[in-house]
Amino acid sequence: MIDLSTEYLGLKLKSPLVVSSTPLTDSVESIQRLEAAGAAAVVLPSIFEEQITLESNALDSDLSRGTDSFAESLSFFPAYDSFRQGQDSYLDLVRNAKKVAGIPVLGSLNGATAGGWVSFAKEIEEAGADALELNTYSLPTMPSVTSTVIEDGIVELVRQVKASTKIPIAVKLTSQFTSLPNLAAKLDRVGADGIVLFNRFYQPEFDVENLTVTPKLSLSRSEELLLRLHWTAILYGTMKAQLGVTGGVHTVEDVLKAIMAGGQVAMLASSLLINGIPHIAKLQSGLVAWMEEHEYTSVWQMRGSLSRQSVPNPATFERGNYIKTLSSFTLR
Numbered sequence: 001m002i003d004l005s006t007e008y009l010g011l012k013l014k015s016p017l018v019v020s021s022t023p024l025t026d027s028v029e030s031i032q033r034l035e036a037a038g039a040a041a042v043v044l045p046s047i048f049e050e051q052i053t054l055e056s057n058a059l060d061s062d063l064s065r066g067t068d069s070f071a072e073s074l075s076f077f078p079a080y081d082s083f084r085q086g087q088d089s090y091l092d093l094v095r096n097a098k099k100v101a102g103i104p105v106l107g108s109l110n111g112a113t114a115g116g117w118v119s120f121a122k123e124i125e126e127a128g129a130d131a132l133e134l135n136t137y138s139l140p141t142m143p144s145v146t147s148t149v150i151e152d153g154i155v156e157l158v159r160q161v162k163a164s165t166k167i168p169i170a171v172k173l174t175s176q177f178t179s180l181p182n183l184a185a186k187l188d189r190v191g192a193d194g195i196v197l198f199n200r201f202y203q204p205e206f207d208v209e210n211l212t213v214t215p216k217l218s219l220s221r222s223e224e225l226l227l228r229l230h231w232t233a234i235l236y237g238t239m240k241a242q243l244g245v246t247g248g249v250h251t252v253e254d255v256l257k258a259i260m261a262g263g264q265v266a267m268l269a270s271s272l273l274i275n276g277i278p279h280i281a282k283l284q285s286g287l288v289a290w291m292e293e294h295e296y297t298s299v300w301q302m303r304g305s306l307s308r309q310s311v312p313n314p315a316t317f318e319r320g321n322y323i324k325t326l327s328s329f330t331l332r
Contacts, residue, residue: 004016009242016259019272028093037278044105090124107127117134147177169194184241195235195243197245220270225249225257260303
């Protein structure tokens, strides 16, 4: 009997197949379909820091000051009521999802500073979320902002949220850090229950004809998984926080690699947007078939088997692999 069960953020899951923050988790009906297809847990779409920081009526008043004199300024900022309505709708989604779902439901906050996160994190907890993912996405553009300032801000954010809530907290990071192991260790020390690798870097498109820069969304590919595997394999076993792998998980082999690198869960988003919700069931059945063929009885057996701690030559994860890769290329 194949045991697909795993643990993530202290939650018992029936498999490592978790649906990441995606439009597919924005309704109760869709969440029910995801669960029926085999999802072990779902992360709700992110609510953004920009929405939360306008929760104060005083701030709303400051932002609207002067709009009586300058009509065009009425379009500068959304009305406070619209933001609060969005927050209330989000909390309703958490409550309603928990009423019908038999799997864990995780909330998601997207931003980079404490702002209104702490109070809203508490509201998400009170709405019934099983855990919370802090989706830290920040792209510094000012030369005066140092890496220390950015990293300390993220660590402080996690410390404050952990101090104000009792549910497990996962931190979703980008790969753009000078020393990821150091940051991960700091997050572990302030109580992060999990670290998710990685948030995808969405880059805008340049329109040379119209001289405009426009948003562009491209779905992930399996090739993107390699970066996630590399850092998961390095971090595995170095801290208490559990690891989630997201970005580039499309096939059964991708799921296996994520687990063998040391991931507790393999998180799905683009693969479901491309292949549909039934793709979860295909991944699950394929995972069972592979494990039976290779005589594994549980995912626990294979976890970390390709991590830095387990491979015979750990230099493969370090500079030695860089040199070998470059020297292996030959012109034809």
